[in-house]
Amino acid sequence: MSLINMLFGKKQKTAGVARDRLQIIIAQERVKAQAPDYLPTLQKELLEVLSKYVRVSLDDIRISQEKQDGVDVLELNITLPEQKKV
Amino acid sequence: MSLINMLFGKKQKTAGVARDRLQIIIAQERVKAQAPDYLPTLQKELLEVLSKYVRVSLDDIRISQEKQDGVDVLELNITLPEQKKV
Numbered sequence: 001m002s003l004i005n006m007l008f009g010k011k012q013k014t015a016g017v018a019r020d021r022l023q024i025i026i027a028q029e030r031v032k033a034q035a036p037d038y039l040p041t042l043q044k045e046l047l048e049v050l051s052k053y054v055r056v057s058l059d060d061i062r063i064s065q066e067k068q069d070g071v072d073v074l075e076l077n078i079t080l081p082e083q084k085k086v
Numbered sequence: 087m088s089l090i091n092m093l094f095g096k097k098q099k100t101a102g103v104a105r106d107r108l109q110i111i112i113a114q115e116r117v118k119a120q121a122p123d124y125l126p127t128l129q130k131e132l133l134e135v136l137s138k139y140v141r142v143s144l145d146d147i148r149i150s151q152e153k154q155d156g157v158d159v160l161e162l163n164i165t166l167p168e169q170k171k172v
Contacts, residue, residue, distance in 0.1 A: 003161075004154045006089045007113040018117045022124065025111040027093040031104045035166075038108065038139060049131045053124060068090045075089075080121075 008077075020080040022050075028072045039065070039074045046076065055081050094163075106166040108136075114158045125151070125160045132162065141167050 007023055026042055043063070050056060062077040093109055112128055129149070136142060148163040 003089075003092045003111070004113075004152055004157065004159050006092055007111070007157060007159065008115060020117055020121050021115045023111075023113040023115075025089070025093070025109075025113075027090075027109040027111075029094060029107045029109075031106055035106050036139075041139065042135065045135045046132075049128065049135065052131075053122075053127060066090055071090065071093060073090050073093065 019082065022054075022076075022078040022080060024076040024078070026074045028074075029070060030072070031070075037072070039072055043074055043076070050078065054078075057081075105168065108140075108162075108164040108166060110162040110164070112160045114160075115156060116158070117156075123158070125158055129160055129162070136164065140164075143167075 007025075008021060024046060026039060026046075028037070028039055030037075047061070056078055060079040060081070064075045064077075066073045066075070093111075094107060110132060112125060112132075114123070114125055116123075133147070142164055146165045146167070150161045150163075152159045152161070
């Protein structure tokens with residue numbers, strides 16, 4: 001199975017209210033545990049960048065974080081509003 | 087297979103020169119074809135944000151874009167330098 005099939009979840013039903021969505025995944029692999037952790041900073045910056053272009057409310061953003069085998073993964077799922085700023 | 091296993095490629099060998107890596111994936115699902123395409127803008131902004139924290143050269147960034155079933159996927163693979171700005 002390719003990566004693209006994993007995005008937005010496999011069994012997502014787009015029936016019902018179909019809205020545009022963005023999914024942002026940041027994975028960080030650190031060889032040394034003491035290497036800088038960019039995820040918290042990148043998450044903050046990403047939300048700032050997004051808010052310049054889209055009027056997203058915090059209710060429309062789901063954030064999850066996972067760690068496995070030295071890889072930290074930050075996942076942001078954003079449901080975009082119907083009205084766009086741009 | 088979970089998403090986390092798909093990141094950085096499944097058969098990545100970390101022997102040899104082990105360096106920290108970042109992988110950023112942005113997937114955009116547009117219900118209507120005429121909905122705004124955020125990927126080019128987000129890509130530019132992301133690289134600007136990254137360059138604030140890490141001294142990455144363009145040689146260390148691989149960018150690929152894919153489209154399937156109404157989902158656009160932008161993938162950035164960044165090999166981090168050994169010396170960090172922070």
